[in-house]
Amino acid sequence: MQTFPPYESSVKPVQRGDLNVLRAIASNPSSFPEIVYFADDQVVTIYDAFPKSRFHLLLLPRQYIPEVSWLAPCHVGLLQHMIKVGTEIATFLTQQYLKSKEEQTFMLGFHAIPSLDQLHMHIISTDFVSPFLKTRKHWNSFHTDFFLPASYVLEELKAGRRLVPAKDREKYVNLLKRPLLCHRCKESFQNMKALKQHVSECRQLFVAKQADASQGIIDKYFIKLN
DNA sequence: GTTCTAGAAC
DNA sequence: GTTCTAGAAC
Known part of the structure; x- marks a missing residue:
């Protein structure tokens, strides 16, 4: 298995408040x-400045x-x-830190309508316990179809389709207003x-x-929008 | 993306 | 009276 650096969750990023910083990075x-x-020569992985789970990279x-x-x-x-690099990192973090006590699951994917300029794929553990997780929008951006799993995006591109066409943008925005459901038991709050x-x-x-049991990584796959 | 805060909800 | 949400400003 490929190894990566220790996850230093205490790192305090510097890019707060700058909506264009990802492009510079x-x-x-x-x-x-x-x-x-x-x-590496194609991608950069950084700590999310306001992590919404115990492990949250971009x-x-x-x-x-x-x-x-x-x-x-x-x-x-x-x-x-x-996806290859993200899966390797998620696999490493799972084996290094999650052992068997916690949920050994990461989500890899994109927000349909992001706030920050420059494409970024979320690599996030599924505990969703974080002081930075504060709003309904935060929650629903990961737990409705607003979250586009990386494997889904890849399939759509391979099929010759584009993601989030202009006519669907309102639909995606409205998903953020949906009721708050626990991602595990689906109870509403x-x-x-x-x-x-x-x-x-x-x-x-x-x-x-959808699960890849051999990797121990589960790539959550949401129901497609009509 | 966050912060701030008015006013809605309780 | 306090908690919570959502919109403007950054």
Whole structure:
């Protein structure tokens, strides 16, 4: 198995408040050594400045691509590499830190409508216990179809389709307003405080629709929008 | 993306 | 009265 650096969750990133910082990091990662977790000639992986789970990294292509809706079939090779590296990192973190006590699951994917310029793939553990997880939008951006699993995005590109066409943008925005459901047991909660209390205690296993048991990594696959 | 905060919800 | 959400500003 490929090895990676220790996960230093205490690292305090510097990019807060700058909506264009990911583009700068992608083009010149050596200028941001304190937040870079791993880099190769095609991609850069950094610590999320406001992690929404115990483990939360962002994987960016070095090449400038604004967001997931810009991806086209010509990016299949790049996306395959992003998924390969993301899966290796998730596998490493799982074996290194999660052992058998916690859920050995990571989600790899994209927000349908991101807030930050420059394509970034989330690599996130599925505990979703974090002081930075505060709003309904935070929650639903990972637990509705607003979250586009990387494997789903790859399939769509291979089929010659684009993601998040303009006519669907309103649909995606509205997903963020949906009721708050526990991602494990699907129980509904009135507000974030109640949801977070429950999620910290819910012991039901996170069930995904598609699993690669040989890797121990589950790539959650949401129902497609009509 | 976050912070701040008015006013809605309780 | 306090908690919580959502929109403007950054």
